[in-house]
Amino acid sequence: xxxxxxxxxxxxxxxxxxxxxxxxxxxxxxxxxxxxxxxxxxxxxxxxxxxxxxxxxxxxxxxxxxxxxxxxxxxxxxxxxxxxxxxxxxxxxxxxxxxxxxxxxxxxxxxxxxxxxxxxxxxxxxxxxxxxxxxxxxxxxxxxxxxxxxxxxxxxxxxxxxxxxxxxxxxxxxxxxxxxxxxxxxxxxxxxxxxxxxxxxxxxxxxxxxxxxxxxxxxxxxxxxxxxxxxxxxxxxxxxxxxxxxxxxxxxxxxxxxxxxxxxxxxxxxxxxx
Numbered sequence: 122x123x124x125x126x127x128x129x130x131x132x133x134x135x136x137x138x139x140x141x142x143x144x145x146x147x148x149x150x151x152x153x154x155x156x157x158x159x160x161x162x163x164x165x166x167x168x169x170x171x172x173x174x175x176x177x178x179x180x181x182x183x184x185x186x187x188x189x190x191x192x193x194x195x196x197x198x199x200x201x202x203x204x205x206x207x208x209x210x211x212x213x214x215x216x217x218x219x220x221x222x223x224x225x226x227x228x229x230x231x232x233x234x235x236x237x238x239x240x241x242x243x244x245x246x247x248x249x250x251x252x253x254x255x256x257x258x259x260x261x262x263x264x265x266x267x268x269x270x271x272x273x274x275x276x277x278x279x280x281x282x283x284x285x286x287x288x289x290x291x292x293x294x295x296x297x298x299x300x301x302x303x304x305x306x307x308x309x310x311x312x313x314x315x316x317x318x319x320x321x322x323x324x325x326x327x328x329x330x331x332x333x334x335x336x337x338x339x340x341x342x343x344x345x346x347x348x349x350x351x352x353x354x355x356x357x358x359x360x361x362x363x364x365x366x367x368x369x370x371x372x373x374x375x376x377x378x379x380x381x382x383x384x385x386x387x388x389x390x391x392x393x394x395x
Contacts, residue, residue: 176270183378188263191274192238198372199281202365205236206280206326207290208309212236217283223308224283232284233306239282240273241330242337245292247272250344272341276373277381278333289313290320294349295330297321328360332383335393354394357383 177184180194203212210222215235217224226233240247248254248269253262262269272278282290286306296319302312310323322330331353338345345353362384370380383389 176267176274183376185271185274185377186276187270187274189274191276191279194376195238195276195279195281198276198369198376202369203281205286206239206282206329207286207311207322208283208306209323209325210283210309212281225307226285227289227305229285229288232288233286235284236281237284237287238279239287239290241278241280241333242343243292244273246343247337247341268341272337275337275340276377277370278337280329280333283309286311286313289315293318293320295320295322295327295334295352297327297352324360327356328362329366331356331360332362332366332381335390336381336383350394354390357390358394 175184176187176190178186178190180197186194204210205212205217205222208222208224210224211218217234217236219226219234224233244259248259248262248266251262251266251269253266253269263273283306286309289305290313293313296314296317298314298317298319298321299312302310302321304310305312311321313320334345334349334353335357337343366384370384374380
């Protein structure tokens with residue numbers, strides 16, 4: 122047998138006779154499937170949560186609260202400024218002075234006679250695109266989603282409102298369709314179009330509503346249509362920041378640690394709205 126052929130036969134025999142040894146797994150290494158991978162979060166979560174800290178509780182703490190916690194400090198935020206957002210009615214505690222503002226209940230005297238805390242940007246808007254909402258609605262988001270909890274309790278987005286108007290407004294977006302609103306609630310100038318699913322706030326608060334809306338959509342990365350953005354920009358320009366808004370914002374900073382930059386930074390409006 123030639124030498125090369127003999128060498129090949131010898132090597133082949135050694136390979137077939139050697140026992141199988143499984144590959145050694147080094148403890149400090151992990152298979153590719155087990156290695157940590159970056160978690161990609163939806164923009165609405167990742168951006169808002171980048172500045173999200175643990176919610177605070179108690180009236181003296183400074184920071185974001187959930188909605189239940191926010192309602193405990195809101196009376197202090199509005200102390201001495203007890204005026205309903207939509208109708209300009211004075212209130213004390215939870216009781217609304219309906220006669221003092223000429224309010225006439227549309228349907229429910231009981232609900233009209235009490236103050237409720239209204240979300241300028243509705244909770245439905247804050248949560249309806251989130252997974253928690255799709256799996257159990259607002260209650261599930263309130264119980265399980267930290268970003269929604271932060272948004273739902275954001276003091277900047279909460280104002281006192283006559284309960285009946287709060288209920289009628291529901292989750293309708295703001296709009297403006299008439300300069301001569303037909304009264305729905307006596308002397309109150311806010312009106313609701315149930316068929317068109319829209320609400321037109323009184324002129325005195327349109328600038329405030331616009332700046333709150335722009336803040337919420339920017340902070341929580343919500344989708345604002347071009348039409349709605351134009352309206353909010355127009356209102357923010359037409360109705361400038363007033364003393365009530367400045368004082369409210371200063372007080373919110375005390376409890377929440379930050380206020381609405383759309384109130385304090387004029388450059389934001391110019392940059393966003395031209």
